[in-house]
Amino acid sequence: MSLGKEFKDVPxxxxxxxxxxxxxxxxxxxxxxxxxxPNRERFKANERAYLDExxxxxxxxxxxxxxxxxxxxxxxxxxxxxxxxxxxDGKSFQQMAGSMTGMSEHDYREMMIKxxxxxxxNRRIGEHGDAQRPKKD
Amino acid sequence: xxxxxxxxxxxHIPAVGxxxxxxxxxxxxxxxxFSGYEFTKQWEKxxxxxxxxxxxxxxxxxxxxxxxxxxxxMTGPEFAPADEGYGARPVPPVIGHPELAAHIASEVIQxxxxxxxxxEIDVDHGLTVPLSCVFGKVDAWPCKIIPFAxxxxxxxxxxxxxxxxxxxxxxxxxxxxxxxLNVQIWGTGGMSHQLQGPRAGLINREWDNAFLDKLIDxxxxxSKMPNIDYVREAGSEGIELVMWLIARGAMADAAGGPxxxxxxxxxxxxxxxxxxxxxxxxxAV
Numbered sequence: 001m002s003l004g005k006e007f008k009d010v011p012x013x014x015x016x017x018x019x020x021x022x023x024x025x026x027x028x029x030x031x032x033x034x035x036x037x038p039n040r041e042r043f044k045a046n047e048r049a050y051l052d053e054x055x056x057x058x059x060x061x062x063x064x065x066x067x068x069x070x071x072x073x074x075x076x077x078x079x080x081x082x083x084x085x086x087x088x089d090g091k092s093f094q095q096m097a098g099s100m101t102g103m104s105e106h107d108y109r110e111m112m113i114k115x116x117x118x119x120x121x122n123r124r125i126g127e128h129g130d131a132q133r134p135k136k137d
Numbered sequence: 138x139x140x141x142x143x144x145x146x147x148x149h150i151p152a153v154g155x156x157x158x159x160x161x162x163x164x165x166x167x168x169x170x171f172s173g174y175e176f177t178k179q180w181e182k183x184x185x186x187x188x189x190x191x192x193x194x195x196x197x198x199x200x201x202x203x204x205x206x207x208x209x210x211m212t213g214p215e216f217a218p219a220d221e222g223y224g225a226r227p228v229p230p231v232i233g234h235p236e237l238a239a240h241i242a243s244e245v246i247q248x249x250x251x252x253x254x255x256x257e258i259d260v261d262h263g264l265t266v267p268l269s270c271v272f273g274k275v276d277a278w279p280c281k282i283i284p285f286a287x288x289x290x291x292x293x294x295x296x297x298x299x300x301x302x303x304x305x306x307x308x309x310x311x312x313x314x315x316x317x318l319n320v321q322i323w324g325t326g327g328m329s330h331q332l333q334g335p336r337a338g339l340i341n342r343e344w345d346n347a348f349l350d351k352l353i354d355x356x357x358x359x360s361k362m363p364n365i366d367y368v369r370e371a372g373s374e375g376i377e378l379v380m381w382l383i384a385r386g387a388m389a390d391a392a393g394g395p396x397x398x399x400x401x402x403x404x405x406x407x408x409x410x411x412x413x414x415x416x417x418x419x420x421a422v
Contacts (some may be wrong), residue, residue: 003292006365012336013373017292025202032201035222070334079333079374080197080290087222093151094409097337108338112407116329116340123369131336 009124012131016078024076027064030054031081040088069100102133139237139311139318143184144384144397145177146352146416147267149193149325152409154226154266157274173403173415174270180400180417181271181279186321188234188281190241190307192383193263193325194289196221205291206253208303210245211260211284212238219259228265234281237314241283244310250303260284267325270415289326289377294364297382301360304386311387324384326377328404329370330411339372340412346404348378349414353399356385374411388420395421 007015014020021028030051033039043050051061063071064085072082079096086096098108111117121129156167198219200206216231242254264284272279288294295303304322311320328348331339348371351359360382367376390396397418405413 004365007292007368010336010369010373012334013331013368014334015292015368015373016290021202021291028197028202032197035198035220073333078197078290081201084197084222092409093332097332097410100334101337102335111338112340112410115342115406116410116412117331117336117338119339119341119344119370122336122339131334131339133335 011122011125011127011129012133014073020076021078022076024060024078026055027060027072027075027077028081030056030064031077031084034084034088043088067099069096073100101131139314139316139320141308141311141320141322141387141389141420142186143321143400143417143419144388145271145321145323146381146384146414147270147323147325148327148408148411148413148415149263149266150408150411150413151221151262151266153413154262154269155223157266157269158226167408169405170408170413171270173405173413176401177271177415177417178273185279187318188237188283188320190283190285190311190320190322190387191264191267191325192285192287192323192380193260193267194377194380195286196261196263197290198261199258200286200288202291205288206255206286207288207295208250209253209255209286210238210242211256211258211286212242212254213256213258216258216260216284218265219261221261226262226265228269229275229277231260231264231278231282231284234283237311237316237318238283240314241307241310244313245303245306248306248309250306255286258284263325267323285383287380287383289379292364294376295379296364297360297362297379300379300382301356301386301391304383304388305391307383308387308392322384322387324381326380327371327375328378328412328414329372329375331372332374332410334373336372338410340406341370341372341375342404342406342412344370345412345414349402349404349416352381352385352416353418356382356391360386388418397421
């Protein structure tokens, strides 16, 4: 039984289920490899060569090179795995999360201090909240 | 006999651990977060347990996609703080209670919860940040700790009802352990937060506070809330809150006993991307 379709009806959100996990297996396992310092060094020295050691799709590799986290997630990445790329780049979790919203780092931080993004209009696709950008797939 | 004396609930935000480790707890931004644990530090001094059964989740640290156990009980003697990519946190190792953990595993599996047993694992911020918030900077944690990991990363994750029932089974198992032990059960994670996509930064203060109210007053009804409601209302990472229901299900009233007393309640926005929630409930003596 796959997850109910209601899980696809949350704007600006990709639910990491068994299907996404299957699609993103090597992308996420590549991310895990960055928890070891020697691997981080090799990745930083030649990102393309390091990525070519993994059974990732060309699209997944390009999304990593572009640091396009929304694209990585559409291609099966999960944020807890993708955060290893951010750690390699010296980014905080807040910087990573903010990078997916189209907001500047400053504006995202200010939004959080003011109480975060409102749920109003952001519960279901087609409402009128600020997270209703069309999903890339 | 061993018995559960109290349950404690708290967020486990990595940035809180970083602020703690870098000595930023008195900075205004972080002071507001740590102030919520001042009561708790004193309370724990008066109520230090022998063992904490600590429910948390691993964040792609020890469990990659190579293995994804839904429920894992740590039955080993000692667990090191994990290096999550920024170096291991400078906190003491976690000393387990292998005898009690083996007993709980055996009893709970025979109540039809098919736990995975783990003897060797490094524990990540999900486990160590709550310990730092509650016990502060110490050379050794003041009690033994049985880590218990729940998959809340890859859906489907266990339902609130399943978690609540598991809490009941854990309490029953602990109550049948012959040694006289004071046990606390902690549920960690949450509250509302979303770390991905255009909806990142979501906070739902009203929903979070209703969750705290229901967790206290009507956990059975709360446990029936479907997982989609957590994702929709509290953000894709807010689903961590199902873990709080394991701790709540282990309290006496879930097995027909008296209602617990709420010793402490705290809520604050934000810590990094996340709403901080924290509760302590005591079982009647």
